[in-house]
Amino acid sequence: MKRIIYLFLIAVVITACKETLRKLPIFGNRQAVNRLVDEKKIVDTIYQTIPAFSFINQDSITISNHLFDGKIYVSDFFFTSCPSICPVMHRNLMKVYEKYKGNSEVMLLSHSIDYKYDVPHVLKSYATKLGVSGSQWQFVRGPKESIYGLAKNNYLVSVGEDSKAPGGYVHQGYLVLVDKDKRVRGAYDGTKTEQVEQLMSDMDILLAETKQGK
């Protein structure tokens, strides 16, 4: 009996170790560069990162990429009058918001793709109706070309080209996880509960990873 208990404990420890050791992949382009460290030549990898941006938020304030410095964040693309995917996606994203509410290391960034109608006061009322207050969840608007360019070239690099769902890449309800170094670490179907659960589990890994010093 004692042997069984010991074996069980060992199994638990191994499982726990595996969980802490699990690393999330880094998506996007990468480039190998040579560097000199202590007069030794080493090969380093430079990963694709989210470039600088500047948008107007729900409080009519211009926010930039610097607001997300030193934080992990979840990014998505939506519009307030969306009748199909977005309501489900944002209901699911509310679970993420509730879980990490008040955590200064976590933010959410929703980009509107309806530049014409999603003006700041519309975004504000949408956020309020959803139950969002404060600045942890940013709802932003910007010119369509900027938003789509950022989405396709940077945030959605992890979304497979074989995706056949209607609605294009931007309007597919993806939630994109970005790390503190502004690298894409995962994309999840925001309309599926189990994928959102996976997102939250991966966010925990990412937070632990940064605490462990990567």
Next chain:
Amino acid sequence: MNRTITYRLALASLLSLLAACTEQAKGPDPRKQILEKHDQLMAKSEQAVSIKMQLDTLKLSHFRTGHLITDTLAASKEITRLKHHLAEADDKMEDWMHNYQPEYKGKSLEETNAYFKKEADKLNSLDNDYKIAIAAPNELFAKLHIQTTSAKK
């Protein structure tokens, strides 16, 4: 007793038959069809934005290579015209999204059906607008031997 059971069975069969007929008469859900069409058009909207961005990158050298237009003003006017058509289609799409009422309630069945029929027609017309607005720049790209960057057709 047996007669009561027979009557009940007959009544149940009649009711299920009636329910099946009503379901068949109702036909496909117009709201669902509209949402599906809307999602398809969102892909076209994305394509339109990509094409607009690609048109912005066109330079006179592209036209020279394609031996198409040597007049810079004419080339610039053509690009502006194509971009305008793409923007116009996108603008109409945004208006539709803003005005569409997915929860069209409190009206008679005829009024409700007429409303969704009208909205479906608007989407079909928009689909046509997108097709035309997207086809023209794609023809130009083909003439200039430029591969289109838009993800989906």
